[in-house]
Every structure is written in C-alpha cells, then in structure tokens.
Amino acid sequence: MNRTSRIAIDVGGTFTDVVEWSSDTGELTFDKVPTTPDEPTTGVLAAFEVTSAALDQVTMFTHGTTLGLNALLTRTGARMAVIGTLGFRDVYLLGRTDRRPMYSLTYKPPTALFERYDTFEVPERSLFDGSVYRPLDMEAAGAVAATVAERGYDSVAVAFLHSYANPDHELQMRDILAKAAPDVVVSLSHELSREYREYERTSTAVLDAYVKPIVRRYLTALQDRLADGGFAGQFLMTRSGGGAMTATAAREQPVSLILSGPAGGVIGAAAFARLIGQPNLITIDMGGTSLDASLIVDNKPVLHQGAEFESLPINTPSLYIHTIGAGGGSIAWLDGAGALQVGPQSAGAAPGPASYGRGGTRATFTDAALAVGYMEAGTPLGGRLTLDADLAIGAIEPLAAELGLVPLELARGIVRISTTKIMGAVRAITVEVGRDPKDFALLSFGGGGGLVALDVARELGIGLVVVPPGQGAFSAFGMLMADVQHDFSRTAVIPLAELDETMLSASYGPMTDQATAVLTSEGFDATEQVLIRSVDVRYSGQEHTVTVPIPDVPSNDIPAAIEKEFTDLHERQYGHGMDDPIELTTMRLRATGLVEKPTLPRMASRAGGALVSAGWRPVYLSADEPAVPYALYSREELFAGDEIAGPAVIAEHTATTVIHIGDHMSVGEHGEMVITVAALNPAGKA
C-alpha cells in the first residue's frame, strides 16, 4: 500500500462535495453525494466511499461543515448560561442596542439564544490596564456555579469586563465551575478574543458555548467511525479566519467553524491566484440560495475584524466574505404596486426552482436562466436532478401575464435584475476597501456563477473572467490548499511612539511561546512554522483601525516603519492622511503550520483536429433579438489552448458558463477558462 490520498469534504445544504488528490498520480478527482442533515456523519462517510482511497490510505482529511451554523439558524444549540461581572449581567442581551430596519415601530430582535434568567453575575472587577479592582468573590462564584449545576445547563460562557487585559478571574471561574459543575462545557471570552469591547467578546464566547456540545458530539462520532475504518491521518477543519485547524482545536474553539462555509472557496481562490498569475481577484460563488463575494489582494484573502452572523458578532479575524441574497433559487415576485422583484426570498433546495420538478411553483433565477436558453433542459445538476423547461415556463407565465409581457421577456428581465444586484454588491465591497473593481479579475465558481459572471464583469469594467476547473466543487478543492492557522491577539491601547522592545517582547513573548507550542504539538516542525506579526493602528480619537504587518527592521525603527505603512494604507483605504498622533490598539500574531499542497495537474493540449461545437441553441436577449444562436460546447471536451469566441454556452457537470458576443475564451494550462470580456457598448449589450 504505497498510494496515499488527501481528501477534502465540503458539506453544503443540498450536496456534499468531495475532492481527492492522489499523491502518486497527482490526479484530482471531484464528486458529489447528497447531504444528510439528520445524520450528518452518514453523508460524510458516503463521500469517503465514492473516492478511490481506502480510509487507511488517507493521510489528511480536510472537512467543512455547516453544523454550527445550522444549530444557530434553527436555534437548536446548547441550553446555556452566561456569567458576567456584577452590575453587567445584561451586556450580552443588550448588545450594542442598534438595529438594521430603519422604519420599524414595533421592532422585535431575532430570537435570543437564551433568556435573562440564564444570565448570572459575580462580584469581581478588573480594569483596562489589567489591574484588579475587586478580587473574584469565591463564595459568590461558587454559589453561581452551584446554580449552574443545579439547573442542568449544557454549557456556560464566562465573560468578565476587561478580561482581555487580565484573564485571571475567568480562569478562576473555570476552576470553580469544574468543581461544582464538571459536566458543563465552558467557554472563556479571553481565550477566543483578547480584545476590548465587552459585547463583541461576550458574543464570541456565547456562540462558542452555544455550538460546542453539538460540534463535539459530531466530531467524536465522526472520528470514531473513521478510526473504525482505519483512518489514521490528520483531520483538519476549515475555519472562518482562513486556513484550517485540527479537529482537536475545533473541539475547543468551535466558534471558528460557524462562518467557515464559504471559506474553502476563498482559500482555493488565493491559491489559484498565484497559479494563474492574477494576484487580485474578486470571487463570486453563486449557490442555490445566495451568492458569496470576496476579494483576493496580492494573492492573499482579505481579512476583517467584525464578522457577524445575523447580527451576532464573532470577534475573531475572518475572511472578508459578503453574502448577497441572489442565488439560483431566488424567487421572482410582483410587489403590491406591480413592480418585478427578484429575491431575497429563495426556493432553496426544497422545493427548489420550479424546473427541478420537486413541487416548486414559483419562478426563480434558475427557471429564468433555463427559459432564456442559458441552460439546457435535461441538464443533470448532480444526483438525479434534471431541469424541466415546461415547468420553468409554467411558473414564469402567470407573472408575465400580469405584466403584459411574453414569458421570455420576463425571464430575461429576471436574469438582468439579478445581474444588476450582484454588480452593485460587488462594487460596494470593493470600494469599501479602497479598491476599484477594474483592477481585478473576476473568479467565478459555484453552480450559478458562470451564468452571470460575464455580464457582472462587463458592468464593472472588469476585463477578465476566470472559471477554474471543477468549479462546482471548487470550495472543496480550496480546502486541500488550507494550511493550519492560529490567531493570537492582545489589546494594548498605547501611542505608537511608545512601542519599544520591552513592550513588544512583553506581548509577543507569550504569544510566540503559545503559538510554537501549539504548532509543535500538532506535528509541525520548526521549518513548517511561520509566524507573522501585525498590529492594529489608528489615528488617536478614531474608532476604525487598520491592520499593518510589523516590518522586519530593528526594534528601534519599528514605530517609524509602522507609521509609514499605516499612513500609506490609510491613504488608500480612506483617501487621506491626518496629522493626529497614531495609536496602537491590538497586537496580532498569526501562526501557520504549512501543509503539503497539491499541484494542479496540467491539462493536455489538443492532439489533433479542431474543437467542434456540439451545435447551437437560441438564446433570448431581447424582443429585438429573441433567438440569437449560441454555440454549444461541453467543458469536458476542452483541452489546454482551445479557444471559443462568444456567443457560446459551455456546459459542464453541475455548472454552465455563458459568454456573449465579443467575449473570448481560451483554456489555460490547468484547464481554467480565461475569458476576455468585451467592452460595454452604449446600448448596454455586448
């Protein structure tokens, strides 16, 4: 048994994607099995079965799961309590007291994860400088722990004021809980976030505690089943901050799993950026219910602090991913005054678009794309699902009749409205980080991305669209590229000028020790460990910070070098610099354990003959151009170097790419489709 494999399994709402990389042949294979929400381990084991590797041949298994997210969505997480500082038991339930809806007189916040009854407070108090103002009242803490035990909570989040500066009381509270309530799972706020802002830190601990019991049960069951089958390799989980973590780490900090769903695609995009020599990418991943957009800048994913799930903040560094309510299942509807709207409601996977033939009756984006000719009826979508054009038209007809339009005209409108919404959202996230979409290429993957990518790119002035091979399972592919990562941080609000050797070693000494210890225990030797230091800085008096890497210069020169870097970055992100003194707020350390990456196999060139179209199909563009012939190609039949001039439809297993007149596709050396985008002409049609 010399052959070994690496396997990545990405569990989605409907399908579970699996990618296998065989180390001896270097070959990548992609497949899909149905997701089994009621018995999550079953679907994952089924995914293993469709690979060619036996479990004992798998050296590394990288996994993405929406288990934590689903527990939050359905409010089926742990029965939990939160313990805070005396006088501040309401920190979590109050939150920041803001809300998104602007015009709601009777606003009701989303269902809370627990009641005020489940919040406790203990006499204790630390200050912002880490000094203890009032020691932890052991007796009162013991009484709270006894109540926690008596009430039978599954888990507890402990979040004391200023614990980022002095974690002692939280640690003591854990010991007290361990004695009085040994079965209760505990999350301490400072272990997840060493940053100030009590609500955000508490929320991070609360979400962690809320999903921890469920995640632990799942991982235990899965690890047992895999071990029974002979799996002895490394088990990694993708995390919302990019990279992966060991399953052991995931048991301790499951909060990092919650937003990890789209992470695989972004990690893959960063790797792909390097591979194809396009360091700046906007990624769009269009699935059934929504579209995830993200940015790769200089071959690296963009990170941000301040991620949230449905207004619940998670205060760990996260990939900058924005979800837009525009997916294949987005429903077209008429509002009370007769205007056509698309989304954000979605038909989801069940019943799904009308054309799925699963009982859906409302017209969706997918139905419209099928009706105008972007997709072919009978196209298999994975599993046994095929599209039914009659059902699509049947769902579109009533809406069209109400608007006095022919069905295809309405279908075209649905596609164009979706495209415009996606365009607006992509522009907004790019502008927000001080960038212009024109300076990026667009990387499109996921089932629906290829249907809108060219039009979105054209609207934004983007010149190049890239569609990776295996785009339907690109997220799983990305997981194979994930290194093991850990993030550490310390809040220290001081003038930048005061940052000196003493200060640096006081903060980074312990963080570095911790980082190397963890990576070493995970099996990474010194050559496989990469530690990157950065600081959050801002102009004194501002709230927003910018993260700047600590340059590799003598420590005396560090403040000046950071100042220059910050001023440049601030200029880019905010358009101007200022004269105010610069202040440091947080010191960060990102520790990476490097794993071996698969190299994408090169695709062969065409041996002889020419690429031949499989025919053509009429595509409805407008009332004036109701049946424009689009040449049909099958992606599976393309070779490196092949070229296709638009208009054309390029279908592949589970995805379709549509290019228009003037667009030009050529196949790159790894099988990626590289499409130059025809410029927009004034009539709005390419």
Added chain:
Amino acid sequence: MSDTITTEIIRHGLLAGAEEMARNLCRTAYNTVVYEIHDYGIGIHDAAGDVVADAPGIAVFTRGNDHGIKEAINFLGKAKMLPGDVFLLNYPYWSSAHTLDPLVFAPVHVDGQIIAFASCRIHVLDLKQKDPGYVLDSTDMYQEGLFFPATKLYREGEPNEDIFNIVRYNSRLPERTIGDLQAQVSACFTGVRRTQEIAAKYGTSTLVKAMEAINDHGERLARLALAKLPNGTWTAHDFMDSDGIDLDRLVKMNVTVTVTDSEMVIDWTGSARDVRGPINLPVGQTEAFCSLIFKSLTTPDTSVVAGNFRPLRVITEPGSVMHAVPPMPTFTLWTALIGGEVVLKALAQGMPELVPACSGGDVCSMMGLGINPRNGEAWLEATNEAVGFGGHAGGDGSDGIMHLTEPGCRNNPVEVLETKSPMFIESYGYRPDSGGAGRHRGGVGVGRVYRFTAPSIGICLVYKTKTKPWAIDGGREGDNNHVILNPGTDREVVQGGSYNHMGTGDVLVNNTGGGGGYGDPLLREPSRVAHDVRNGFVTVQAAESEYGVVVDPSSFLVDGPATDVRRSALR
C-alpha cells in the same frame, strides 16, 4: 426591454450608486459619527430634487435633502448650476437641519441639461458656532455659525478656494471640517458619475422616464397602505422639557392628524410660538421626521423614494417651534427626535391596533469631556442610550433598543469608555419595572452609572424627562428618562438635559425611560407576568401591584388562587 423591467434595472443601478456614495463617504470622512453611527443622508434625486434612490443613513433625516435642493433651485435657478459644480448649503431654514449638518449636492448634467442631483449630508465638527461641539442656548441664528446659502464649493470641477479659505480661517477644527466637506464632495461626484453612466447606457429619456416611474411606483405603494388605515382626525400634544433658555417653560408640540383614503395631513397648528432657545425646527426638518413616521406606517420595507410621500401633507405655522423663520435659533434640533411620537399619540386614538404606545422617547445622549490625568490630554467620549419601546397590539415593546429616530446608532462599550476616559462605569443594564404595565407591556429602559475619577464635564442631552411615555387602551405609562447626580447623598439632584461640572468621585446616572403599556395589565396572562419576573424585567412587587399576579419569588410559579383574589380586588 419592457418599461417595467428597465425601470427595475435602473432602480437597482441607482441604489447601487447611492450605496457606493455611502461607502465612499464612510471611507473618506474624518468625523467618527459618520462611519460609526451612519449619521448621514445620501440620495440621488430627479431633476426637481425628488429623491429616487437613497442609502440608509439616519432615519430622522428621511427625505430631508429634497427640501434643501428645491430651496437652492428656487434661490439660484438651474441656469446657474453648471456641470462640475458642487453646492454647499447649511442655511438652516432651507437646508432642513442646523449649521453643522451641511447639505452638499451636485447637479447631474447630460448634454447641458440637468437630469438629476446627487446629495450628501453629514455632521461636520465646527463652522464657528458660538460654543465648541454643540449649542444649547443660542437665542438667534447669528450665534449658530457661518452660513452658506447654496454656495459653490466646486466650480465646473475645480475647488472654489475662496470658500475653502473662509472655512479654513473660521473653523476651530479646519482640517477635519474641510476633510469632511471633501468627503461629501467626493461622494456627490460618485453619484454624478454613476447616474451619467446609467444615462449613457439606457438613454437619457429612458432614465428620466424610469425616475418618474420609480416615484409613481413609490406613490402607489404608499397609497395602497394608506387606504388600509382608518380615516379620521385626531389631536394630541406633548412637550419639550424646555428650550434651553426659559428653563421652566414647557414647550408645546400640538398636532392634528387627518387620515383620508387619499392623504395624511399632519398639522402642527397650535404648537408653541415665541420660543427663545434653539429647539425651533427648520420646516424641512419637521417634514423629515413626519416622513419618518409616515414611511414607518405605510412602506417600511422598501427604500425611500420621494413618491412615497406624495400622499403626505405637513402643515406648520411660520414662526412656531415647528417652523422657524429667520432669525429664530434652531441649533439643538431635539424637537425632531421627540416630535414623531406626538404624531403616533394622535394616531393611537384612531388606530390603537396599528401603532405602539410611546417609547422612552429620546436617544438620551451623555457626553463626557475634560483632561485625562493619565496622559494630560483632552478627552471626549459620548454615547446614546437605548430606551424601552411601547407595547402594541402584536406584543410587548422591545427592551432596551435605540430610539426610532436613530436606529443604526450603537452604544459605546464600557471597556472603551474606561480605556479612553477617567470614567468608571459602576453598572449598565436593564431597569426592572421601568416598562409600563399592560396586556402587552412596555419594554424596559436601561441605566448606566458613571463615576468620574477626575474633574470632568458631563453633558446630558436627555429630553422627555417631564412627561411620561403614554400608554394605549388602559395600559400604564412607562417610567420617564431622567438623570440623577450623586444618588443617595445630600447632593442628589434628579434632572434632565443638563451641563454638569463633575468632581472626582461624583456619580452620574443616566436612566432611560421604558415604553408605555398596551391594554389592561389585569388581562395579561399570569404566565407571561411570571416569565417577566423570572427574567427580572418585572419585580415580584410590581407583578402583584400592577398586574395583580402573585408570583413565588424562588420558583417563579403563579399562585393561581391568590392571583384571582388580587385581581378581583384591583378591578
């Protein structure tokens, strides 16, 4: 492409343009309130100044920019507005807000014709108003700063250095103020460019027609909703605590609201006149907060377009507190925060099932400033505070959330305040029993207790402290906002809006109001009362005295027989 679909595509294109203006602004503004609490108003407007796309900013500015652009068109005439021009307007009586909320706008030209406007309003830091920061006691407009009556900040694409120099040599904070104005200009240029691109792509006449269609559609949505409201005329009043000058005079806000199938008329006739202090409102600001209420009642889920407000008519008496005329002082603006719920109070008489009881009623701002002994530097920290919402036919009012005039505003964390200032927060949390009792109770307010560890100034912009949050249909009033200095000492003072000199060790408590209740509290299901007791929103004592429900303080179970007895006695 059919008109319907083209209109929707253009609508999304314009909305994306407005959103991009907002992101651009947040990115480039110097002033933290712009990006922290989205204190801005941004729009793309048709050639008449009517908004067709806006970016969600601060609710109390709803549609406020339209009024300013229209006044500027009246004053200058469109012929004087050239491509590349950008205008600065902060003359309050036209701009709809105080001096420090300047409206910056630019015309959008295609082929020499104005087809649209792009606008951006934010709060800037200093334009030579009498006091740094905020003005609470001006007695005429000349104390409120420099006015720019639709002045060209840019001329045909080039900055008008004369204006920038005037600002530079008058503002106490010239660099930041100019930086913020530049951020507004750049947002407007973004809006102009995107609108011109849409015109180029779809054709100018198509864009103009689509803008008409967008407003017509917005009007239809509003009329459909309006037709479902009961018809009638109702009158109500409430008071501003004082005008900042005549401290013992309550200032009356009197409203008569008439709803027919074709319009809603909000008539402020009978409101106070001869108000000496700066709580008078520019009429555009009165229209804006009335628009906020009208939108909430009719089309809360769609973005703001001017057509939404065609069925709304606002009547004001020039010279009254709701319609300032020169040179009446207008700086404080707080009347707009309190006034909206007076409209609801009138409507509650005719449609009690459609509106909530009164909330705590204000954004309850507390601002501390002084010299920080830890570094010898000046500090200033501020936070708005949440209130309880009123009970309503559909259920309880929410506990502790931001007032309806500034929904996007966030509180300032305890850890941030303590890190950045010599203030120690003793406690921060819900105030049990502050929500008015009712079949659906009012949400509870919150309390934050500050202890100053160095001499400081504590400014409380806290109003609606002299009248209680009103109830509906037999509910009880909520507790009102109030500020307590040094509670439990012989120096204890209970007050409202105030400018306080705090010594080391002095304590300031900012207690916010709860919402009014809805319906008879004796009709509230005992299990819901017990649930509130278990969660500490209602005390055992109040459960018995207000609701007639006897709850065991340790098991939180209802004592049924004792409750029956107690409720009979209360009836």
